[in-house]
Amino acid sequence: MTRALVVALLAVVLAACTAVPSPQPAPTAPEPTAQLEPTELVVGVEDLGAGYNPHLLAHSSPLTTAVAALVLPSVFRPGADGVPQLDRTIATSAEVVSTEPFTVSYELNLEASWSTNTPIAAEDFVYLWEQMRADPGVSDGAGYRLITDVRSRAGGKAVDVVFDQPYPAWRELFADLLPAHLLKDAPGSWIGATTGGLPASGGPFRIATVDAGRGEVVLARNDTYWDTPAVLDTLVLRRLDDAAMATGLAVGDVDVALTEADPAVRTALGGLTPVPRTQLAPLPTVTQLGLRADDGPLRDPRARRGVAALLDREAIRLSVAPESLPADAFGRAPSEPGYAASAPEGAPARPDPIAAEQLLASAGWTRDTSGNWAVDGAPVALVIGSAEERPEDGRVARLVAAQLTVAGIDAVAVESPAAEVLVQATVPAGEVTTTTGPSTSTTSPSSSPSPGAPTSPAAAPPAGGGVPVDVVVGPRTVGGDPGTELASDYGCALPTDLVPDPPASPTGFCFPALQLLLESLATGSGTEDPARFATAEQVLWAQLPALPLFQPVALVVSSGAADAATGVGPGPLTEGPLAGAARWSEPG
The missing domain is CATH 3.90.76.10 (Dipeptide-binding Protein; Domain 1)
Known part of the structure; x- marks a missing residue:
């Protein structure tokens, strides 16, 4: 009995000692981690260009220059x-x-x-x-x-x-x-494989997307970059016309714009409040007229100078790019230190119909009873070619054709892909039309030239089916070593053991008497002798492989907030306003 009572009391004590846990407050859910919005800055641009290889004249554009500075490595x-x-x-x-x-x-x-x-x-x-x-x-x-x-x-x-x-x-x-491991075996090598973008990055940004339909190139931070990473997550380059650009700046959808400097843009911007900041940024190119020298009606330098003397370069510049810088030299560009105009006082740098008539007559050209020019018994027909991806060049080409037509030379302006007109100086045969007379009609490039007549673009197309271009409207690059640029642009394509069949320039110019001087300027032997550069300039004005027109100038537009966040400016000539974009932050 006693034993049973003890056991019962012990059970009660043990039960009492087994404490029931006090109710605890419900666990607090962890605070959600703040999700940072991706940082982005939008740059309005006029055009996406023909491609993204900065070494090709056909791909030359402000956008290509900007992308290269941020994506490609340079020593x-x-x-x-x-x-x-x-x-x-x-x-x-x-x-x-x-x-x-x-x-x-x-x-x-x-x-x-x-x-x-x-x-x-x-x-x-x-x-x-x-x-x-x-x-x-x-x-x-x-x-x-x-x-x-x-x-x-x-x-x-x-x-x-x-x-x-x-x-x-x-x-x-x-x-x-450029990334050799991706391009060396790619179809089309560095031309075809860079038309739609760049396959790899060696800089703080990479090309994430290229949407030609939407007119947009998106640069994203390169997460594999080994040095200081870009501040922004993305930099959007968006194609906009003047009105859309002005509206975007006004409402904050566009932070910075790189556009052609012209009155229409300034008018669109002038209506904004506050008026955004604008800065002029010369481009690393000079727009010129490349004159075909290897064949056709302009193979004689007197003919080239005569045709140039019919053109009003200043009228063309003011009509197409009024804020551009007149270019009166073959070497340095007007915005570069040391630039000096080398153009002669009169023809071919200035319009002079009397001098033009004398030069063309000395080259064997004659006028018919209607006042139209002919050579070797065949009417002169000139094709003025420009790249369809370069609208400003197209406007130049049409003005050149119009001025020559008034002067009695049958001339037609034709736009073609940049890879054809700026690399091969040809345009498709079916696109060549005459512009003289009461109506426009297609010129047949298949008719045979008269005996003894020079090869004429309107008469005898090359074997490839394209029509040679007599006058190529396009860019030449500037901003580098002046001697190297002169030798690159106007030197002869000479065979070597490594390159036995080098490509000639698109217009085929080669003047052997000038070659040694150009080579000496490229290798530096004329660096301390300005007279040697002056001599080269004089010879080039006499031979006239090209007629310089102007150095294009872009307008860098930025809102007040974007100015504070980026410090955007014209930048180095060869890299442009976006050169420092890896350090930009998103406008507040």
Whole structure:
């Protein structure tokens, strides 16, 4: 009995000692992590251009220049004073290590790599060298043609570049390197494969999308970039007309705009409150008329000068690009330090109908009873070609054709893809039409020329089916070494052991008597002798392979908020206003 009672009491005590937990407050749900909105800045542009390869004249545009500065790696970049400075994100050193033969050694940054995680290496140097020395339609190729070998060391992270003679401007080479591992075997190589974008990035941004239909290129932060990352998540480059650009700036949908400087744009902007800031930014090109020199009615330099003397260059400039800078030289551009006009007082730089008549007559041209010009018994018919992706050039071409038509020369303006007119200087045969007379009619390019007549674009198309262009409206690049640019633009395409069949210039100009002087200017022997540059300019005005017109100028437009967030300005001539965009932030 007692034992049972003890057991019962013990059970009660144990039950009492087994404490029931006090009710606890319900666990608090974790605070949701704040999701940061992606930072974005919108830049309005006029056009998307023909492609994104900065080494091709056919792809030349402000947008291509801007994209290249943010996406492609360069060994040297222009400093604040325009002098090339080593970009240590790409190369830790670059120096001349030998003078016989002249050799430059590059030590590449071990971390530098493409967005595909492939190292930026010697093969990219080799690829660019091979394309620049042998492909048609490149800009500033003369320096690359002096290279005899590109040697790889240290697993591709060191490069030795050997030249056949000293080349003081070597720092301007190997800018905007392209990804050889993706392009060397791509269909169309660096022309076709870069028409719709760039396949890899070696800079703070990468091309995320190119939407030609919507008129938009989106640059996204390159997350594989090894150096300081871009502040913005995305930089949107959006094609807009003047009205849409002004509206976008007014409501905050557009932060910065890069547009052609002209009265229509200023009128659209003038209605905004507050009026956005505008800055002028000269472009790294000069618009010129390339004159076909290898064949056709303009093969005689007197004919080229005579036709030029019929043109009013200033009227063309004021009509097409009134805020552009008149270009009166073949070397430096008007915005560059050291520029000096070299144009003669009168023809061919200025319109002079009397001088034109004398020059054309001395070249064998005659007038018929109607006042129209003929040569060797056949009417002169000139094709004025421009790239359809370059609307401003099209306006120039139409004005040139109109002025020549009034002067008695049958001339037609034809727009064609940039890769045809700026690389091959041809246009499709079916697009050539005459503009003289009461109506416009198609010119048949298949009729046979009269005996002894020069090959005429309207009479004998080349075997490929295209019609040669007599006058090519297009850009020549500026901003680099003046001697190299003169040799690149107006030198002869001479065969070498490495390139036995080099491409000629689109218009086929070659004046052997000038070649040695151009080569000496490119290799620096004329750097301290301005008289040698002046001599080259005089010869070029006499031979007239091209007629300079103007240096285009863009208008950089920014809202007050965008100004504070970006500090946008004209930027270096060869890189443009977006060169510092990796440091921009989103306007508040």
